[in-house]
Amino acid sequence: MSRSRMPATMLSDLCDVDALAAARSTRWRPGLAAPAHSEIFAGGSEGGGAGLALALACDALRSSLVEDEDRRAVLWVQDRAAVRLTGRPYRPGLPVELRRRLIHVVAEKAEDALFALEEGLRCRELAFVIGELTGNPKALDFTASRRLSLAAEKYGVPLWLVRLDAQRDLSSARMRWDVRAAASPAPRWNAVAPGNPSWRAELFRARAHAPGEWILRDDGRSLVAAPPHSVGVAAAAGDRPLAAG
Numbered sequence: 001m002s003r004s005r006m007p008a009t010m011l012s013d014l015c016d017v018d019a020l021a022a023a024r025s026t027r028w029r030p031g032l033a034a035p036a037h038s039e040i041f042a043g044g045s046e047g048g049g050a051g052l053a054l055a056l057a058c059d060a061l062r063s064s065l066v067e068d069e070d071r072r073a074v075l076w077v078q079d080r081a082a083v084r085l086t087g088r089p090y091r092p093g094l095p096v097e098l099r100r101r102l103i104h105v106v107a108e109k110a111e112d113a114l115f116a117l118e119e120g121l122r123c124r125e126l127a128f129v130i131g132e133l134t135g136n137p138k139a140l141d142f143t144a145s146r147r148l149s150l151a152a153e154k155y156g157v158p159l160w161l162v163r164l165d166a167q168r169d170l171s172s173a174r175m176r177w178d179v180r181a182a183a184s185p186a187p188r189w190n191a192v193a194p195g196n197p198s199w200r201a202e203l204f205r206a207r208a209h210a211p212g213e214w215i216l217r218d219d220g221r222s223l224v225a226a227p228p229h230s231v232g233v234a235a236a237a238g239d240r241p242l243a244a245g
Contacts, residue, residue, distance in 0.1 A: 028175075028209040030216075030223040034060035035174030035207065036152035037145075037159050044085035044164040048181040050132060052199045052216065053160040057128045058095060059223040060158060072127040074098055075120040077105045079113045081134035082164055095220070101127075110137035114144055121151035121159055132162040136169055146172040168204075176205040182215055196220070200228060 034056065042049025061070060076089050083106055091099050103126075107113035110133055120129045129152075133140060149172040152159045161173065168176075179202070184195025202213045214225040 028203055028206065028212060030059050030225055031063045032209075033063070034158055036156075037149040037161070037173045038175040038177070039161050039163055039171060039173040040177045040179055041163045041166055041168065042179050044082075044134065046181050047086050048179050048199055049162040049164060050086060050089070050130070051197055051218075052177070052179050052201060053130050053162050054094070055197065055199075055216065055218040055223050057130060057158065057160050058098075058218075061127055062222070069097070070127050071101070072125055073101045073103050075103045075105065075116075075123075075126050075129045076131075077107060077113050077116045077120065077129070078132040079107050079110050079134055079137075082132035082162075085134065085164055086132065110134075110139045114139055114148070117159065117161070118147055118151050121148065121157045122155050124155055124157065126157050129157060129159045130162070131159065132164060134164045134166070136163075136166050142170045142172065145170075149173065173205075174207045175203065175209070178202045178204055184217070 038056065040049050040053050040056075042052070057074075078088070088106075089102060089104055091102060094102065105113075105116050107116055113131060113133055117129060117131045120126055148159055148161070151157075168178075179199045182198040182200040184198045187193045187195055196217045196219050198215060198217045200213070201216050203209065203211050205211070213228055215228055216223060216225050218224075
């Protein structure tokens, strides 16, 4: 029977199934191609924003590699206020493959940080760029945000911009997150050891994906996600992989 000759109720049910399939196909999950420009809103009292930015950047980098290992440098730009709040990147704590590839820049003002970020995005020899800006500086208006998006898209260098203690404002970022630290599951072999880094992450704006909320965890090899309501069950399961959200 052709779709045009189906009863109205059958057509309605089919449309519901199609809509559900479409929603699932556009749902974000680790390993999907990342947009060129993302923003992560986080509190300045914890390092969750920078930690998730790095995890997302590494996840996108792993998923994009098809040939030789990427050895390009990584640029990390902070304004002075961000350094006071969260500290500088700790090289021994970075993924091993990034420790010798990090270029760190501290800018006195937001204007200087934005200039450094845009210049970095114009350099194809960089694998990705991470920025940390505090509050809602006037320099980061929609025009400045648009310049970052265009540079990232034109030169193929992705940007993860961490917004510390900032209010949601107008932005051209293709994907926008609101994150905070989450409890880590206890390690299986050593109960007093720190667990895998974990975040409660809300995707509240995205061009290609439906909004959603997940618990994200980085096990050092991959980024995994689970719906927040399943965390208790997952924690009881120890360090077994979480089902993708």
